[in-house]
Amino acid sequence: MKKDPLGEVYLSAAQIQERVKDLGKMISTTYQGKELVLLGILKGSFVFMADLVRAIEIPHSLDFMAISSYEGVEGSPEAVKILKDLDESITGKHVVIVEDIIDTGLTLGYLIRHLEARNPESINICTLLDRSIRRIVPLPINFTGFDIPDVYVVGYGMDYRQLYRNLPSLHLCDISV
Secondary structure (H helix, E strand, C coil), X not given: CCCCCXXXXXXXXXXXXXXXXXXXXHHXXXXXXXXXXEEEEECCCHXXXXXXHHHCCCCCEEEEEEEEEEECCCCCCEEEEEEECCCCCCXXXXXXXXXXXXXXXXXXXXXXXXXXXCCCCEEEEEEEEECHHHXXXXXXXXXXXXXXXXXXXXXXXECEXXXXXXXXXXXXXXXCC
């Protein structure tokens, strides 16, 4: 019988919701009077994005992208594939990419370069979790929920083998089981 990989609570639902409200206020202040598009990266960001849009007090539109990153052939860098592209134009608009967690920044760095070709007014990032200790590529992260160490967490939209996204809190996860 396999051991359950789900560990102790890392961030409670109350801690997360309080921080999401703060992020919503910061985004509202920063983009007051501007045409704002929130761009959620599927699948992990969907729970965070749903709460964040309700915490933002100014008009804004939403869009989603799905991307997949994988290692290239031996010795080559990570490759990125866009599985679902934008539905609307971002030309001349302020874009805030909404992520659940950022690690190395390689995939997000690629995505930003891809989006810049569409001539948005600006591109910034809002992430619930920043695992900055693993950062390789510098990124414009203007809105960070929590900086976390090199641990694996699940819940609040983040998964382990497509499970645990439904948890309202974030839990440590032992991926070795």
